[in-house]
Amino acid sequence: MKGITRKFIRINLSNGKIEEEAIPEPVETDFIGGRGFGIHYLYRELAPETDPLGEHNKMIFVAGPLAGTNAQAVSRWMVCTRSPLTGALARSVAGADFGAWIKFAGYEFILVEGKAERPVYIHLTRDACQIQPAGELWGKDTVVTQEWLSQRHGLNTRAACIGPGGENLVKYAAIVTNRRTASRCGVGAVMGSKNLKAIAINAERNLQLHDPEGFKQLVKQQIQMMMANKAFQHHREMGTTGNTENTNELGIFPTKNFRYGRLDDYEKLVGEEYLKHRIGDFGCYSCAARCGKVHRVTRGPYAGAQSEGPEYESIWAFSGTIENSYLEATIAADQLCDDMGIDTISTGNTIGFAYELYEKGLLTKKDTDGLELKYGNHKAMVALVGKIARREGIGDLLAEGTMRVAASIGKGAEAFAINAKGLELPAYEPRGAKSLGFNFATSNIGGSHSYGFATQEIFGALFPRKVDRFAEEENADIVVFNQNNVAVAEVGIACSFSRGWFPQVYDKLLIAATGIDKIAESGYLPRVGERIVNLERAFIVREGFGRKQDTLPQRMLSEPLHTRGAPGEGQTIRNLDKFLDRYYEIRGWTPQGIPSPEKLKELGLGYAVKDMAQSQNVKAT
Amino acid sequence: MSVQIDIPPLLRHLTDGATTAKVKGSTVGDCLNHFVGQYPRTKKLLFDKDGKLLRYVEVYVNKVTTYPEETAAPVNDGDEISIVYVIAGG
Numbered sequence: 001m002k003g004i005t006r007k008f009i010r011i012n013l014s015n016g017k018i019e020e021e022a023i024p025e026p027v028e029t030d031f032i033g034g035r036g037f038g039i040h041y042l043y044r045e046l047a048p049e050t051d052p053l054g055e056h057n058k059m060i061f062v063a064g065p066l067a068g069t070n071a072q073a074v075s076r077w078m079v080c081t082r083s084p085l086t087g088a089l090a091r092s093v094a095g096a097d098f099g100a101w102i103k104f105a106g107y108e109f110i111l112v113e114g115k116a117e118r119p120v121y122i123h124l125t126r127d128a129c130q131i132q133p134a135g136e137l138w139g140k141d142t143v144v145t146q147e148w149l150s151q152r153h154g155l156n157t158r159a160a161c162i163g164p165g166g167e168n169l170v171k172y173a174a175i176v177t178n179r180r181t182a183s184r185c186g187v188g189a190v191m192g193s194k195n196l197k198a199i200a201i202n203a204e205r206n207l208q209l210h211d212p213e214g215f216k217q218l219v220k221q222q223i224q225m226m227m228a229n230k231a232f233q234h235h236r237e238m239g240t241t242g243n244t245e246n247t248n249e250l251g252i253f254p255t256k257n258f259r260y261g262r263l264d265d266y267e268k269l270v271g272e273e274y275l276k277h278r279i280g281d282f283g284c285y286s287c288a289a290r291c292g293k294v295h296r297v298t299r300g301p302y303a304g305a306q307s308e309g310p311e312y313e314s315i316w317a318f319s320g321t322i323e324n325s326y327l328e329a330t331i332a333a334d335q336l337c338d339d340m341g342i343d344t345i346s347t348g349n350t351i352g353f354a355y356e357l358y359e360k361g362l363l364t365k366k367d368t369d370g371l372e373l374k375y376g377n378h379k380a381m382v383a384l385v386g387k388i389a390r391r392e393g394i395g396d397l398l399a400e401g402t403m404r405v406a407a408s409i410g411k412g413a414e415a416f417a418i419n420a421k422g423l424e425l426p427a428y429e430p431r432g433a434k435s436l437g438f439n440f441a442t443s444n445i446g447g448s449h450s451y452g453f454a455t456q457e458i459f460g461a462l463f464p465r466k467v468d469r470f471a472e473e474e475n476a477d478i479v480v481f482n483q484n485n486v487a488v489a490e491v492g493i494a495c496s497f498s499r500g501w502f503p504q505v506y507d508k509l510l511i512a513a514t515g516i517d518k519i520a521e522s523g524y525l526p527r528v529g530e531r532i533v534n535l536e537r538a539f540i541v542r543e544g545f546g547r548k549q550d551t552l553p554q555r556m557l558s559e560p561l562h563t564r565g566a567p568g569e570g571q572t573i574r575n576l577d578k579f580l581d582r583y584y585e586i587r588g589w590t591p592q593g594i595p596s597p598e599k600l601k602e603l604g605l606g607y608a609v610k611d612m613a614q615s616q617n618v619k620a621t
Numbered sequence: 622m623s624v625q626i627d628i629p630p631l632l633r634h635l636t637d638g639a640t641t642a643k644v645k646g647s648t649v650g651d652c653l654n655h656f657v658g659q660y661p662r663t664k665k666l667l668f669d670k671d672g673k674l675l676r677y678v679e680v681y682v683n684k685v686t687t688y689p690e691e692t693a694a695p696v697n698d699g700d701e702i703s704i705v706y707v708i709a710g711g
Binding site for chain 1: 627629630631633634666676677679681684686688689703704705706707708709710711
């Protein structure tokens with residue numbers, strides 16, 4: 001029996017109207033929270049073909065039902081909106097404290113709609129919500145902005161804000177809280193388009209749990225399990241910096257804009273090397289892992305640079321992309337991205353793309369403001385980061401992301417644009433980690449590793465089964481499993497690193513927090529995960545996406561991978577069509593990649609059937 | 622006594638593509654040493670310079686972790702050893 005009411009706050013920036021709304025019980029039961037609420041409300045509230053940077057796009061800042069509690073690694077939050085980078089769904093996840101603070105304010109999520117006439121920020125407490133002028137903050141970076149808000153509203157303030165990247169509508173701008181980012185899909189640009197500089201929350205810890213005593217006991221169990229878990233211990237020690245050696249040994253560390261699977265002198269960028277620069281660590285709310293490792297540069301051209309990071313993806317973004325092994329440059333570029341509020345992955349990938357265009361003569365020194373984009377030139381790379389955030393010179397073009405840059409330049413540039421559905425690919429080579437590659441192809445947000453990470457082929461994980469990382473359609477079930485499984489974790493919203501730390505406790509924590517007893521039923525949570533992925537799919541089908549867009553960059557389909565001695569030499573994606581046929585069959589989707597009426601009804605999503613029938617994809621077939 | 626080791630993706634280029642190996646021993650440590658004897662190049666991705674299991678290598682016997690006993694954990698005839706890299710990435 002539930003004893004709590006869950007609600008959200010709707011804030012309209014156009015007319016200043018602010019209201020609370022209760023979340024109906026059937027929605028809670030079907031979607032539980034977090035990402036489930038995000039897609040449920042976005043699907044229902046957003047009209048198809050809404051301009052992502054227009055007044056009518058909406059943003060959902062959502063925490064999970066476990067956020068703000070003592071439970072470990074479950075206080076993350078995310079933004080759901082329509083992406084200006086891809087035109088598809090944006091689901092962008094972040095850490096630090098902000099998720100807990102959303103809950104302390106009394107809400108499951110904050111829904112922002114409309115557009116302010118001039119720069120504003122939202123100030124939210126448990127008792128009040130105000131839209132405040134932010135003129136003096138406009139143009140300020142994310143550090144200054146957060147400091148200003150803390151000085152104005154007190155040290156107990158937690159803010160999610162944009163920097164110049166979001167203000168300048170960089171298509172892959174991020175939202176920053178502390179030094180953590182909701183970075184993918186351009187959610188910062190959506191905030192910028194609304195003239196919304198920040199959401200600042202002041203609130204004391206104040207939570208309602210369905211079963212507080214039971215929850216307390218479960219947290220004790222959870223902590224005991226984590227302390228006895230080797231993966232947790234390693235993560236606490238190294239964060240993700242240890243992955244560079246692994247992926248280079250596997251031949252899946254994308255190098256020179258995804259032409260090679262190994263960086264020649266990657267040993268200069270392994271975890272032990274970053275350890276030499278480490279000055280501290282940072283943890284998200286109620287997480288003992290403290291996996292954010294803080295690094296400082298003390299000498300050389302980047303002396304003084306300091307960043308919470310780079311973590312694995314950002315290490316790659318500023319090394320493999322341009323064949324750079326000067327570690328200090330990765331710290332400087334990472335810091336600059338976080339200060340300016342732009343996504344490290346898309347930034348690094350786009351810069352790597354620009355270097356290849358330069359190599360091929362499609363960009364010249366005249367185009368690049370005099371910068372020499374020769375592989376290994378890390379100074380030009382760091383300069384480009386700032387130019388992109390400010391949309392200065394060549395940065396104005398690169399701020400559009402690889403898909404639009406390629407379309408703008410033409411002359412075959414598309415062949416070197418490494419994205420899926422317009423979202424730049426991250427730090428894993430699809431030809432050498434094919435389940436992950438096919439996840440990039442089929443993900444409803446585009447080229448995201450975290451949408452369906454394949455631990456089986458990257459780390460040898462045993463669950464649900466072992467996989468051959470070069471197999472294709474044989475692993476379609478694994479891609480489906482991983483995507484659904486991530487969706488389950490993100491109703492929590494549990495950290496993606498934590499999934500193996502406390503598997504037996506997660507669902508019990510959800511029950512104790514929400515009172516949704518059905519979670520205990522066998523197969524219930526996997527079904528919720530499947531429901532979320534299907535509704536997300538329906539969302540992008542409604543926007544015109546289908547089989548044609550479920551693809552990988554031309555390079556992966558036609559050029560053999562070169563691994564410089566690592567395994568996987570000569571691999572390509574052999575038969576994408578065969579994979580898609582099998583994947584859609586398992587999903588219960590049509591051969592065009594559209595959820596079938598039967599599948600939608602089976603998942604309680606019958607309301608989407610009509611939309612699918614009206615979609616362009618169906619009309620086209 | 623025969624035990625099977627499932628060779629993880631990270632080691633397969635060092636085992637000529639083999640995905641499993643038959644080893645002998647009464648502990649995980651014995652079995653891993655026997656394995657390294659068959660494929661010496663795998664040693665750098667299993668043990669540190671002091672001969673201790675690398676801090677990011679986790680060994681399972683019949684899908685149950687051996688942590689914290691690790692190399693001291695006993696094995697029986699017919700057991701299956703799996704090696705998982707507990708690295709986080711992304």
